[in-house]
Amino acid sequence: MRCPRCGSSNVNSQVITMSTTSSKVKGFGCIKACLGYLLFSIPGILCGLCGMGKEKSTTTSKLKVIHICQNCGNQF
């Protein structure tokens, strides 16, 4: 393993865990319910609440290997 910038073989490898949480905007169901209420009164609220159940929050974690050059500090 050599640094692509300076060509030094003094490279440190690290495994890092990248976790990303992707979730839809919270309160979306509430907004929908409010809009539903304005438009359709009670049935609109029910529709909005139904929409809340579809919200998901998924967390994905990835392992990533990064190499840090001890000579010039380049990360690649």
Ligand SMILES: [Zn+2]
């Ligand atoms: Zn380097």
